[in-house]
Amino acid sequence: MNSIMWLLATGHITPPTSPDEFAARTRFYSLDPRAKIVSAIIFAVSVSLMTQLWPLLLAFTTSVIILLVSGLSLRAIYRQMRLIALLLLMIALPVYFFRGPEAFIAMLLRISAATLVLLVMVLTTASANLASGLRRLGLPKMLVALLAMTYRYLFIYGDEASRMMRAREARGVGHGRGFLDRRVLQTISSTAGLILVKAYGRATRIDRAMRARGYNGDLNFGRDIRMRFPDGYLVLVLAAISFFLLLLNWGFVQWKPL
Amino acid sequence: MEALVTRKVGYAYEDGTTALDGIDLVVQEGERVAILGPNGAGKSTLLELLMGFRFPYDGSVDIFGRRLMKKNAVLLRRRLGLLFQDPDDQIFLPRVWDDVAFGPMNLGYNGGELEERVEGVLRSTGAWDLRERVPHRLSHGEKKKVAVAGVLAMKPDVLLLDEPTAGLDPQSRVELIRIINGLDKTIVVATHDVEAAVLMTSRAVVLRVSKLAEGGFRDILSNADLLVRANLDVPAITHLFQVLATLGYHYEELPLNIDEAVEQITRTIVRGQKHAHLHIHEHEHPGGDVGRHEDKLHD
Numbered sequence: 035m036n037s038i039m040w041l042l043a044t045g046h047i048t049p050p051t052s053p054d055e056f057a058a059r060t061r062f063y064s065l066d067p068r069a070k071i072v073s074a075i076i077f078a079v080s081v082s083l084m085t086q087l088w089p090l091l092l093a094f095t096t097s098v099i100i101l102l103v104s105g106l107s108l109r110a111i112y113r114q115m116r117l118i119a120l121l122l123l124m125i126a127l128p129v130y131f132f133r134g135p136e137a138f139i140a141m142l143l144r145i146s147a148a149t150l151v152l153l154v155m156v157l158t159t160a161s162a163n164l165a166s167g168l169r170r171l172g173l174p175k176m177l178v179a180l181l182a183m184t185y186r187y188l189f190i191y192g193d194e195a196s197r198m199m200r201a202r203e204a205r206g207v208g209h210g211r212g213f214l215d216r217r218v219l220q221t222i223s224s225t226a227g228l229i230l231v232k233a234y235g236r237a238t239r240i241d242r243a244m245r246a247r248g249y250n251g252d253l254n255f256g257r258d259i260r261m262r263f264p265d266g267y268l269v270l271v272l273a274a275i276s277f278f279l280l281l282l283n284w285g286f287v288q289w290k291p292l
Numbered sequence: 293m294e295a296l297v298t299r300k301v302g303y304a305y306e307d308g309t310t311a312l313d314g315i316d317l318v319v320q321e322g323e324r325v326a327i328l329g330p331n332g333a334g335k336s337t338l339l340e341l342l343m344g345f346r347f348p349y350d351g352s353v354d355i356f357g358r359r360l361m362k363k364n365a366v367l368l369r370r371r372l373g374l375l376f377q378d379p380d381d382q383i384f385l386p387r388v389w390d391d392v393a394f395g396p397m398n399l400g401y402n403g404g405e406l407e408e409r410v411e412g413v414l415r416s417t418g419a420w421d422l423r424e425r426v427p428h429r430l431s432h433g434e435k436k437k438v439a440v441a442g443v444l445a446m447k448p449d450v451l452l453l454d455e456p457t458a459g460l461d462p463q464s465r466v467e468l469i470r471i472i473n474g475l476d477k478t479i480v481v482a483t484h485d486v487e488a489a490v491l492m493t494s495r496a497v498v499l500r501v502s503k504l505a506e507g508g509f510r511d512i513l514s515n516a517d518l519l520v521r522a523n524l525d526v527p528a529i530t531h532l533f534q535v536l537a538t539l540g541y542h543y544e545e546l547p548l549n550i551d552e553a554v555e556q557i558t559r560t561i562v563r564g565q566k567h568a569h570l571h572i573h574e575h576e577h578p579g580g581d582v583g584r585h586e587d588k589l590h591d
Contacts, residue, residue: 058424161386161426186386189428239381242345245366246374247446248398253385 061105062158067167069265073272074155078148080276087136089283090143096275097150104154114153122146151272161185165253179253187236191229198225295321295356295450295478296342302350303337311337313502315351319480321449326489327482328512329499330523335482336377338499339452342480343374356449370399373448377455379435380427388430388438389414389423395446409445417441417471433464440471450478457488486513487527490548498522510546529553 057063062070081093101111122145130138156164165182169175202221281287296319303312312334319325327335340346341353344365353360355368376382385391393410401409414420419437427435436456443451456472457465469491472479483489489496490509498504498512505511505518512518513526514534526534533547533556543560547553 162390165386182386183384186384186427190380193428236381239376239378240384242340242343243374243376243382244384244394245345246343246369246372247395247442248370249394250398254394254397 056107056110057158057160059105060158061103062154063160065158065268066261066265067159067163068171069261069269070155070159071164071167071171073269074152076269077151077272077276080280081144081148083280084144084283085140086283087140087143089279090140090147092282093279094143094147094150096279097147097154100151101154104158106154106157110157111150111153114157115149118149118153122149169253175252182253183240187233190236191233194232195225195229198228293321293356294354295319295323296480297354298338298341298348298351299354300351301338301341301348301353303334303341303346303348310501312341312348312499315499315503317497317503319450319478321356321478322476323495324479324493325481326493326496327480327499328484328486328489328496328522328524329482329504330484333500333522335499336454339374339454339480339482342452343372344369370446371449373443373446373451375439375443375451375453375456377458379432379439382439382442383427383435386426388419388425388427391427391438392419392423392441392445395442399446409447413441413444416474417444418467431464432459433461433467436460436464436468437471440468444475448477450480451475453479453481453483455483455485456481456492457483457485484524486524487549490527498524509548513548514546 077093077097081090084090084093101108122142125145126138126141129141159167161182165178165185168181169178202225278287282289296317298315298317301312301315301317302310304310315334315338317325317338327338329335337346341348342355342360344353344360344362347360347362356371358364358368360368383391385394389410392414393406396406396409410423411420414423417437417440419434419441422430422434422438425434427438430438451472453472456468460468465488469488472481472492479493481489481492486509495506495508496512497506498518500522504522505515513530518524519526527548529550529552530546530548533541533543533553537543541560543556545552545556547556
């Protein structure tokens, strides 16, 4: 949480522009969140077990096809992937030096394919549905509550941080020499600290607001979600593809499309 | 029946600052009471004590005849609904519908019954069109409506409103007051907005750590010394009549709002010209603008 405060205060991350709004415009929106979560996890775990280049390339192609079919805007996915891509590169780079270019490409494909499918499933689901789905899949209630409320309040703290940034800029605080500038560093630290203090005060008030409305430890989500045919179909198709790619990877199936 | 009673309630914050001292308050069922006072007067703390979020170090709080204690706070709290000053504290779920449904779900409602209740309160507060929206995209006025809907969905007997009109634009303010005035409930409004308090409640308690005064608005607003001590402002229309009085204009009753002022002026004109009538009313244009229309009738 501290690091989130820090990144918000420095303006290095800004909350995404309401994923719920573009999720509603995608083809996967009405699918059962549990089906999306399960199928994405099956696919991601299978991909993480693959070591061969061909199956990984096919897995990556599958994830791109899923992205295109979902109807998600490519710009939206690019915006989410920017930060992740940098992280991926930092993870994969040592592999290049220690295990060669093939292992490096395999690592990049593995992480990209898994991340892309998980992102598509998350970005095509309304946050409340996602939390509801996770809860019904048995995720601990505290964790689901934390996720749902982090999502809700990230925007508020994001707005608060940018207001504070503007206020300090209005009083002549510039960017200086970036992180190396002591004064800038001091200002950023105090902003992060202030956001943390405000967050603590708000947390107390939210707790009271929840108790005032009968909160009993379980964050209920009103929506009634039901598994239907297309939901089961999605899980089956992705599980089948994952299984086939694993067989291909382990050499039980010999197939090269090109 | 007495809905809320506090007897000699005292409370101090963790740092030792006295927030409330010897507060006696009785709110009858169905009554509408304003708690007036400046910032830091202890208004919000008093509401929190009534909700059982804090407990007095001195005195007692009774809710519908039952002493409020830690062990029964959850149960008694169900009869009260608290509207927080900042709607962002109150709307904590990522979609409006889910947030309004949160309270009834905790009461055990689900399925059609839940949907019916949520739809009912969303429609009555004019927030039905916002049901699929994400809260951070709403305006302050819209958030306030959703927050009111969330509280009303619990069907409380008593509504506690903490600075309900703070930060609202004039249109949203009028709309919120209309919603609140349409409720058939016991209402306690903590505010420093005297003009809104006059429109929503029938009597007031003036607070500044201890109780400074209690009674009808006319008595309170006529007491200049009290207003200075409580750092309160009189409504503009009332102030105008107080100024007119110093110039020799005699009113029968100090007007507290525009309607009462019109009535007062009409009476004066009728007296002076034997038969004249001034009538001002608000009407809504098809576009939604509120206009003021004046008719002068002379015989």
